[in-house]
Amino acid sequence: MEIFNEGRALAFLFVITLTALLYYLTEYAKKNDVPLRQLASFEAISEGVGRCAELGRPLVIHCGQRNLDHPEVAVTLSALEILSYTAKLCAETGVRIIVPTMLHTAYPVQVERVREAYMEAGVPDAFNENDVRFLSPHHQVYATAVMSIFERENVGANIMVGRWSGISMAVAETSARLGIFGVGGTDQPDNMPFFIPTMDYAIIGEEMYALGAYVGKEPRDIGNIFAKDVMKLLVIGGILLGVVLALAGIPLSNLMGI
Amino acid sequence: MSVWQNKVPGYLISAIILILVAEFFFPVPEVVQSINSELQTFTAICAAFAMLLGSANIMKVYGSRVIKRSSNWEYAVLLLTFLFTTIGFGLLEGTGGIYFKWLYNNVQVPAAATVYAIIGFYVVFAAYRAFRARTLEASILLVAGFLTLMWGSSIGHVIWPGIGQVVPWIVDVPNTAGFRGYKIAVAIATVAVGSALFLHKQALFQKAGSSGEGAA
């Protein structure tokens, strides 16, 4: 009997390596300092909260369009970390935070995250449950509703994290048109171009996941970033090795068993 | 209490990840396969409940607007009327009912599609106002976008026939390669989040680090 399903041994090795690295590099980060490069969007969030505090306007943050039961849930989890961080900053500075959402599975989690941030900041009573709003699971309806929140509530900053599809254009453009300070992006390429001109700070691709870790600054987050960096270097190495092998006439796919 | 609140749900996640991932990599006994298939049905049912919760929340949010007579509460009444009418027909007639389908086809479909269509108008205005060659990066984006748009319009081919050769090259070579790097990075991050959840090093319900490691 085979040990692995056909063509999946190397993939298993990949997952195991990444998991092991995650574990050991977290331990490493507990004892050692791992400096991270600057990430403009990270500083931009506190800048946005600061602006809202100065102007006395509310801040809007939304966690994108991927539900927790979707295979691509990872991006939403990062978005939730950013939500916690932002909510805490808002609670500390007395900025009203509005969290519109279209994610029926993440909605309860979002309520908990914001409630917890207010508790940590020592102002549990300032938390208004109605400011975490499930607007609609339908993209288009959500876009209209968010656009009217922008116009009616005199919003000061708009933070768009998580996965975004077509409506990002409408939401981001409306926020830019109203002069709302914008930080945002998406992890998939097709709608990224609309964030680059409309947002004050664009979050490009994997930066979204990294940002989720930057806001935590816990060893586990640093370890996570470090482990991914090592994996990326391994993949780059793998590609270069593949090129050398190809020049020698050996296809990489044979070697990988796919 | 905190064990049941944090630890157990966390272990549940790890167990589910372990059993589903195992089926992908290893030849597993049939009993595991059938457990996995059941798990996916369970998830579908659970997700349906979450959708109901979402609708209930809409009722709650707009209902409280009516009760408190907050601004624009009249629209909330309208919304709730449509909501309960739809639910009424849907429960009485089933999803194939004439009136239920009428509401879906003649209210939701046209209105929702039009909200999408409005984006088509923003595109032109954004082209005029937002897409400017402020930096070298923006200029590159602009030129590539301009050529792709020109290629998509039959008039573009009349203005410059060479567009038929240039754009396919851009699409096939630099574009594909750029996306590839981008995709690999995101894919690695996806696996990492999964592994972190499995190891309880990623928070789901609470902020990272708020209850130390091991919080799910």
Place this chain on the structure above:
Amino acid sequence: MTFDFQKIDRRRLLYVIQLIVMAVPLIYPIAIPLPIDKYSRGYHEAIEAVPDSTVVGYCNFISGGQWPLLESGAKRTAVRLWEKDCKIIFFAFADVGVPFIDLIIEDAIQIYEARNPGETIEYDVDYVRLGYIAGLETGFAEFLRDMKGLVPNDYFGTPTTSLNMLENVNTGNDIPFMVWAESGTPAPYGIRQYQETYGGTMVEIVVGMLLPTISVYFETGQVAGAILGSAGCAQYEYLAGMPGPALRLVNALSLTTLMVLIALIVGNIEYLYGVLKGGKE
């Protein structure tokens, strides 16, 4: 405040111009040259190459907003296949796709009868409808393995085992040609499950945005051809010799795209002019 008004007015002015640019070609037909791309040509050639009386699978995902963009190609494909005496099996893996199958069939029959006076299209002879099938990729794999087992009854409740047209059809091997009409997200699983496993010919009807996805499979030959958005529909209308509504849509698209290009140029000239003059914007 005055600055604000200026901004808003310019915006509205652009909307009005855009509305006119879009609407005029929809109301009054105009002639703009239409280049034929390799995807539509491949699509047309693949359909013309289908042997007479072949059993064809037709899976529809098109719905809602994408419908006006793709309906023309979706219907004309069915007409052209019927003209070759093909037997079409309609089904859907998205529940929203089901009501639109009605529209495809009704209109295709009308076009067919207008083109071929005296001939008719009959249920269970020229086509059958299987309705909605759950399960996406796993569902499709099972569908191709044992169709009648997975779908015991057709859309109207008749047992599939009693349908004459399906008498000798039960697996992917019995369906040599597949039309895959998608709308939004690409579903390479169709290719994976049908083309890679059973080796039949596959053509796709998709929105133009999916060009990068489709081109990958087109180059490898896994997809024989594709209708890409309303432009593709217009090209197919021309290739198949069945004029229709897509031409006016694609003309409107061409003109509006031209407007976007002009907006990009004007916006940037204004910006550069401002920079040269030393102002901010």
Place this chain on the structure above:
Amino acid sequence: MDLAFTGQLVGAFLMICVFSLLYKENPLSRVAEHALIGVAAGYTFVTNFWFIINTGVNGVFNGNPQYIIALVLGALLFTNLSKRWSWLSRYGLALVTGTGVALAISRVVLTDIFNQMVVVAEPFLSLSSPVEIFNSVLMLAITVSVLSYFLFTTKARPKQMGPINKFGRYAMMVSFGVAYGTTSTYRINMAIGRLDALLNPSIRSYSYVMTAVVLAAVIYWDLRLRKK
């Protein structure tokens, strides 16, 4: 007037109301918006309700008693409406999230990592023309530099890599440009599709009248608001 024609007219009216957003947000666009959210929420409720009944509840009575677990976990999600018991909803969410993450891990490694590595490397097996060499080398350079752009620790990404990262960022801008082109075309196409539905010969004259009425009303409201 039959049901279908009335439907077409109602649909057209709502479309025009939504289009009036282009002028300004106004009472009519709000009517359309709230009607849409109402029906959409109702539709979601109904379809999922019947799904739970048909798959879950019927399943329990027809040989799948284990579905009772799913029903209980699902029902527990509603504890989220209470502060005290909301932690009970974590069990349902754990199921949903665990399944999602697991499916992602299995799928992504092969399709988005390994296959992508292979397509970068394998063109080097058979390089026949200068164009092919150029294209393959360019693709390799872009893929690697974009990937290195996404390195975040300074240990993995020393300062000397600056130019490579910059090249990666520029290359990504080309991709974003192409995405901008194709996505914009699609959006415009959607707008044209809606307009074509409004200009459908069977309701065209009604559309004109309704557009005039809605526009007049919207401008009237706008002027009144400005006076205030």
